[in-house]
Amino acid sequence: MDSSSTRRRNTRRRLFEAAVTLIAEQGFSATTVDEIAERAGVAKGTVYYNFESKTVLFEELLRHGIEMLADSLRRAADEMTEGGGSRIEALDAMMRAGLDFASRYPSLAQLYLAELWRTNRAWQSTLTQVRQKAIAVIESVLREAVARGELGEETDVPLTASALFGMVLVAALDWRSFQPERSIDEVHAALSRLLQGRVSGAVM
Structure with missing residues (x-):
């Protein structure tokens, strides 16, 4: 697996972990993409690069x-x-x-x-x-x-x-x-x- 694939896999893992924690804490509707990005330590655009929507x-x-x-x-x-x-x-x-x-x-x-x-x-x-x-x-x-x-x-x-x-x-x-x-x-x-x-x- 090349370095770009590894980076993307790690980014998606961080996004998964951030999303599941936030949504479990406060619900899907109350959780924003900005919060998911901040918790994952990535830019908001990175969320949409990996997933087209919340x-x-x-x-x-x-x-x-x-x-x-x-x-x-x-x-x-x-x-x-x-x-x-x-x-x-x-x-x-x-x-x-x-x-x-x-x-x-x-x-x-x-x-x-x-x-x-x-x-x-x-x-x-x-x-x-x-x-x-x-x-x-x-x-x-x-x-x-x-x-x-x-x-x-x-x-x-x-x-x-x-x-x-x-x-x-x-x-x-x-x-x-x-x-x-x-x-x-x-x-x-x-x-x-x-x-x-x-x-x-x-x-x-």
Whole structure:
């Protein structure tokens, strides 16, 4: 990769980080391009050079962030199953990966949850698409668990995947905001007990 490509990638990363923090703090409408540029340490024109509008920047931000999350979930599941773990253990590893992600990018997790229910946004279709990418990773592991007899055939895979995805993000934000004294190991252990008792049930 040449130096100009590296510079542009770094600039876009700074813009993403500035935008997600500002929008999580004060909302999309209240955040200006001037503020994003100032927080990122670049000229206002640089924002428009990389993204044609604030809306496009935000849309790309959502896509980039949730695709990073989906990749981390997939890696966690693959590492567990390739190491001989069960699909239930892979789901548990994915929960840990989700907590790790939300801990590293709390503003992004907060922003995602806030925007998910605002159906009148210009980027709603993009948000729906990238959400499905993350959900599909969980669904694939659930389907394998059903096929292997680790979960019962009555398992509602789409709803269970959505519930697990939402549970991890909400629990992560609650932990960071209201119970920061807890370690990630404590939070993960609590979610693991829910997974074992509610999802796997007697099959375990």
